[in-house]
Amino acid sequence: MTQDMQRTPSQVCVFRRHEFLARADERKDCVLRIEEGWAAQYRLLPDGRRQIITLFLPGDYCEPQWLLQGRATLPIVALTRVRARLLPHRSIQARAPHEEDSMTRVLDAVLALLRNREKWIFNLGRMTATERLCNLICELHSRMAARNCVAVQDRYCMPLTQYDLAxxxxxxxVHVNRVLQNLRSDGLLELRNRWMQVLDMVQLKRLGEIMPGQGEHVPRAA
Amino acid sequence: MTQDMQRTPSQVCVFRRHEFLARADERKDCVLRIEEGWAAQYRLLPDGRRQIITLFLPGDYCEPQWLLQGRATLPIVALTRVRARLLPHRSIQARAPHEEDSMTRVLDAVLALLRNREKWIFNLGRMTATERLCNLICELHSRMAARNCVAVQDRYCMPLTQYDLAxxxxxxxVHVNRVLQNLRSDGLLELRNRWMQVLDMVQLKRLGEIMPGQGEHVPRAA
DNA sequence: CGTATCGTTGATCTAGTTCAATAAGCGTGG
DNA sequence: CCACGCTTATTGAACTAGATCAACGATACG
Incomplete structure (x- = not known):
């Protein structure tokens, strides 16, 4: 598919599930804008441990920093069928600051990525399993909502398997499954057949969202 | 100290231990370059849980992304006495690409930050306590080495308390303490009075460093 | 309609937490 | 110089969130 990307600059291209949008250390002269489907960037250990680092949803730039570094660092795989538009670096640089897909927009996406990682470092370091999952569900909801991908009654398509979530x-x-059971039985959400329905966003946020709590005092362990 | 910063653009300023280099949401028209001392960016929960997101060492730009977003997101506190040079955005933009403290250099630092967070999301998500600590120690060693701050025999000043490390x-x-005990008794390192001496870097790397292991197969939980 | 993936459940185990107490450093003022 | 108070390091005992193992049921899909 890399070949396709070379042949058809500024075009749309499609990836089947499990196909790679990028491989580690691959050269990149385009940024992708996901138009449909979900993709994930991950790191894998020889012993099988995997961690997903970044999730790309419809409307996201897929690796805006490629614009600056011209190279992928980690593999990115399609979690569903994915349709993406190729944005050659040149065409991005050519656009006026307030246009769609301009330099400014792409750099903003880099900053957003950086902030999102702040959040996840915190989550992974200091939140419980339930908190992390609630937090993720809220994040997905708000990102989907921002793209107008949430239907009535807070329903949205959530194609991640429980393995992906883990x-x-x-x-x-296994623990993802158990936490989801709890959230379901507490009436906070419904999740079946790749459809997520948030039933009690307030409670979900309370469980998962990070409080502002930017302590002004000297930081020290509790 | 914000006042000092306004009054003396392009100057050096000094922070005592526990003083803030930045507060959440504060406006920033300078990037700092740390000349001496260590600082940390963190997030704190009302219940006392704290997670350090970024560590700034001598030679690091402290929050290069301020250049782009003009604003801090999280508080940054001095872990030791810190001396830092103020680099006003204007002066950065004025420099030629290959100069010290040019736009290019600062953007490279943003990219490095992004990559470092990839690593830590992986660490926090999938590595054991021992692996994380070894990994951190290796990272600190190599960052200090890059700044010529490592003395003979892999000794370097490591001002973090065990609470900070945690x-x-x-x-x-408590668990940090126990893991350190193990590493000491295995003869991998020495650590006393804020001085770290790495005795067996090879073994330490093996325990902590993330293998390339970029699996080419379909990612799935082990 | 068979086969691989995904979800669910129970039983057992363990890495790491929490609590609590003590010891060791270390700066500061008298 | 010493005494005091505070921070940091160390240790043990009890506990728990979450992992692991294993089996089985449900879907989906070619």
């Missing part, structure tokens, strides 16, 4: 929040798949 | 690697201070 590899995002850094827990085991 | 809040970086996302485990409890």
């Amino acid at each position: 590899d995002i929040v850094g827990i085991s798949p | 809040d970086i690697v996302g485990i409890s201070p």
Whole structure:
């Protein structure tokens, strides 16, 4: 598919599930804008441990920093069928600051990525399994909502398997299942057949969202 | 100290231990370059849980992304006495690409930050306590080495308390202590009075460093 | 309609937490 | 110089969140 990308600059291209959008250390002269489907960037250990580092949803730039570094660092795989538009670096640089897919927009996406990683470092370091999952669900909801991908009654398509979820929040798949059971039985959400329905966003946020709590005092362990 | 910063653009300024280099949401028209001392960016929960997100060492740009977003997101505190040079955005933009403290250099630092966070998301999500600590020690060693701050025999000044270490690697201070005991008794390192001496870097790397292992197969939980 | 993937459940185990107490450093003022 | 108070390091004992193992049921899909 790399070949396709070379042949058809500024075009749309499609990846089947499990196909790679990027491989480690691959050269990149385009940024992708996901138009449909979900993709994930991950790191894998020889012993099988996997951690998903970044999730790409419809509307996201897939690796905006490629614009600056011209190279992928980690593999990116399609979690569903993915349709993406290729944005050659040149065409991005050519656009006026306030246009769609301009330099400014792409750099903003880099900053957003950086902030999102702040959040996940915190999550993985200091939140419980339930908190992490709630947090993820809220994040997905708000990102999907921002792209107008949430239907009535807070329903949205959530194609991640419980294995995927486990590899995002850094827990085991079995435990993901158990936490989801709890959230379901507490009436916070419904999740079946790749459709997520948030039933009690307030409570979900309370369980998962990180409080502002930017302590002004000297930081020290509790 | 914000006042000092306004009054003396392009100057050096000094922070005592526990003083803030930045507060959440503060406006920033300078990037700092740390000349001496260590600082940390962290997030704190009302219940006392703290996670250090970024560590700034001598030679590092402290929050290069301020150049792009003009604003801090999280508090940054001095872990030791810190001396830092103020680099106003204007002066950075004025420099030629290959100069010290040019736009290019600062953007490279943003990219490095992004990659370092990839690594830590992986660490926190999928590595054991021992692996995380070894990994951190190796990272500190190589960052200090890059700044010529490592003396003979792999000795370097490591001012982090065990509480700090705990809040970086996302485990409890007590457990940090125990893991360090193990590493000491295995003859991998020496650590006393804020001085770290790495005795067996090879073994330490093996325990902590992330193998390339970029699996080419379909990612799935082990 | 058979086969691989995905979800669910129970039982057992363990890495790491929490609590609590003590010891060792270390700066500061008298 | 010493005494005091505070921070940091160390250790043990009890506990728990979450992992691991294993089996089985449900889906989906070619």
